[in-house]
Amino acid sequence: MKKHLLWIIIFSALCLICAIIILITDRSGGAAVISLNGEAIRRVELDENQEFDIDLGDGEFNHISVRDGKIAVTDASCPDRLCVRRGYISGGVPIICLPHRLTVEVTDGGGVDAVTGR
Amino acid sequence: MNTKKLTIMALLLAIALTVFVIEAHVPPPVPIPGVKLGLANIVTLAALVLLGRKEALTVLLLRIVLGSVFAGQAVSFLYSISGGLLSFLTMSAALRFLGRERLWVVSVLGAIAHNGGQILAAALLIGPGAAAYLPILLIFAVLTGTFTGLAAQLLTARLGK
Numbered sequence: 001m002k003k004h005l006l007w008i009i010i011f012s013a014l015c016l017i018c019a020i021i022i023l024i025t026d027r028s029g030g031a032a033v034i035s036l037n038g039e040a041i042r043r044v045e046l047d048e049n050q051e052f053d054i055d056l057g058d059g060e061f062n063h064i065s066v067r068d069g070k071i072a073v074t075d076a077s078c079p080d081r082l083c084v085r086r087g088y089i090s091g092g093v094p095i096i097c098l099p100h101r102l103t104v105e106v107t108d109g110g111g112v113d114a115v116t117g118r
Numbered sequence: 119m120n121t122k123k124l125t126i127m128a129l130l131l132a133i134a135l136t137v138f139v140i141e142a143h144v145p146p147p148v149p150i151p152g153v154k155l156g157l158a159n160i161v162t163l164a165a166l167v168l169l170g171r172k173e174a175l176t177v178l179l180l181r182i183v184l185g186s187v188f189a190g191q192a193v194s195f196l197y198s199i200s201g202g203l204l205s206f207l208t209m210s211a212a213l214r215f216l217g218r219e220r221l222w223v224v225s226v227l228g229a230i231a232h233n234g235g236q237i238l239a240a241a242l243l244i245g246p247g248a249a250a251y252l253p254i255l256l257i258f259a260v261l262t263g264t265f266t267g268l269a270a271q272l273l274t275a276r277l278g279k
Contacts, residue, residue: 018252098152
């Protein structure tokens with residue numbers, strides 16, 4: 001039992017550290033940044049409800065919905081649709097659509113002024 | 119290589135492939151890419167304990183290649199192979215030091231390495247922002263790694279040898 005206990009403690013500590021990192025790196029606020037291939041392509045204010053498509057060409061898309069200060073991918077042409085299953089988020093771990101290399105991250109709006117386009 | 123070993127390897131590959139394909143069709147418990155139970159790793163662990171490193175690596179590589187053909191998309195192969203190889207190296211090294219009575223620890227370390235490899239592949243594909251997923255993936259790696267590790271430990275204990 002003793003030889004297991006050490007590892008149980010190590011792995012529990014690792015989980016705790018990870019949970020703390022998730023909490024302290026969470027900069028949730030009133031805006032969201034949508035990135036494609038790691039580059040921010042669009043900034044969305046979450047205080048107004050809206051819906052729009054991110055057009056990826058070749059008929060590929062992610063449909064983004066903003067409602068009550070939360071953001072979600074409500075439809076997508078990707079094969080696994082994990083991004084859609086995430087539902088509405090207001091912070092925490094970003095939505096990621098791996099097949100489309102698209103991420104949606106809720107932020108406090110700071111540090112993303114350099115977002116290009118629109 | 120004798121016929122008995124070859125037959126066991128073929129059987130393990132068939133089991134791993136079946137488990138892998140079935141798991142690919144079941145929606146993952148958490149809608150975050152990279153989080154899954156990894157049931158096929160039970161077979162890799164069993165092969166590592168019962169047969170040896172070379173045999174386990176052969177079964178793993180064949181399962182990843184054939185698994186991508188049957189159930190994967192082109193992108194998922196890159197994640198599978200980078201995660202799978204890093205995980206295998208970690209597990210075969212860890213097994214030497216920890217032994218089979220701590221196989222669940224070997225499994226958790228393997229799961230952590232697997233997600234590390236996937237994050238590396240994701241960082242190459244979608245940029246360094248992918249590293250933000252490491253903490254959440256590590257938490258699930260500990261949980262799923264413990265589960266599959268305990269399953270493999272019970273399995274190898276019953277199969278004896």
